[in-house]
Amino acid sequence: MQKILIANRGEIALRIIRTCREMGVTTVAIYSDADKEMAYVREADSSVRIGEPPVQKSYLNADAILDIAKAENVDGIHPGYGFLSENAEFARKAAEEGLVFIGPSPKTIEQMGDKIVSRQTMEQAGVPVVPGNSNGIDNIEEACSLADSIGYPIMLKASGGGGGIGMVRCENKQELLKSFESTKTRAKTYFGSDKVFIEKYIQNARHIEVQVFGDSYGNLVHLYERDCSIQRRHQKVVEEAPSPFLSEEARERLYDLALKAAKAVSYINAGTIEFIVDENENVYFLEMNTRLQVEHPVTEAITGLDLVKWQILVARGEKLPLLQQEIQNQGNAVEFRLYAEDPVTFMPSPGKITLFDWEPGHGVRVDYGYEEGSSVTPFYDPMIAKCIFYGSTRVEALAISKKFFADMKIEGIKTNAPLLKEIIEDENFQSGRYTTSFLTEWIAAKK
């Protein structure tokens, strides 16, 4: 693979370009009219306009992307995360055009993308799933009787959902009645299917995921866990590795289950198994993300590996570079997502970044998409940059984080930087005693 097209934008496109450059792989970027001035467009070896800003006319336009790939004579396509990265149809079409899709097989994407099918697959493989129903729900009567048998609170979820969209927590029957039809409508609008299902909402839980990697020779390894419990609107804000909460016994159990899950779908390339871990360290499969994860840098920090490089090697048909026992983890890493949004209401805040400056330093990595002078447009995800900190201990990583945010300057738009600073100072965060309700409680305390 000598030349690849990056079917994405922003920080992840830049991240992929960096590794490609090191490997001597030529890159082709695509950009919408809104992204013409962005850093990744400049940094790629060549770049091609894809269309108007709305995602349907640009980064989700599979046919237009494949046309560019053919015209540019690339060997492979890296989908990044989001957009078409978990679109089986796109992966299949790419293969039909003789292009290597840098990711798992279309069949695996399909199987894991349908949350009901993925639940069924994991149950059959002996991986515990969150208590709920694995067949989908047709009507509100069925939903209510199921919710009664599971017990409230419950999560009503779109089977085609992901990225925190299309799920609603219901405390009681009234809320379920209120949310049922609107969740189905949303699911249909977003994911093209109104199929929904119900899971128990697990209180005081942690969201812990395991990075896995497979090759086409049947080798499968895990690259340890990431704790992603600090979320707003079911979307991650802070991720760290290792989890500050798990006992050694639970950690090993988690890795075993992740490998079992990956094996059940003969997984190839980079993937992430997301689990919910309750306060008694019971582990439940939540979903599998069949792509590179936003928060992959924390895993890179503790293992010293380059996950994008591994993705390309595996896509080239090579074996995994390391065996399980050769993969070591050391130290602690934490990632903070810097968003263009109001730090209290979380409402998006697009606009021009007039100043963006930070101090580089030991243990500091900033994967940015936007830079000083560029504009955050309302068409895409509001993430400006990922700020990753590494220390030999968690205390050290947090001290580096604290200093970074004290020095960092960003002006022109509202960002969540004030919130990130407060999280770092929070006693429960510092002690590692936090759950998925951390930010909900934090906001409630503010009011």
Added chain:
Amino acid sequence: MKEITASMAGTVLNIMATTGDDVTEGQEVLMLESMKMEIPVEASVAGKVAEVRVSIGDFVNEGDILITLE
């Protein structure tokens, strides 16, 4: 004629009012999705819905007219 416009660019996710409905000031009449966030659009004044100018799934720009009131 009063107009309810989009507060920011996004995709119409849900429309909670139809022609002929009486809406009150502050009532949520439409849901937009923008930057992975659901953004409710409220009626700025009370009135009767004259026309809904968008459909679910449409992409709208900031300032576009979504609903007109009599």
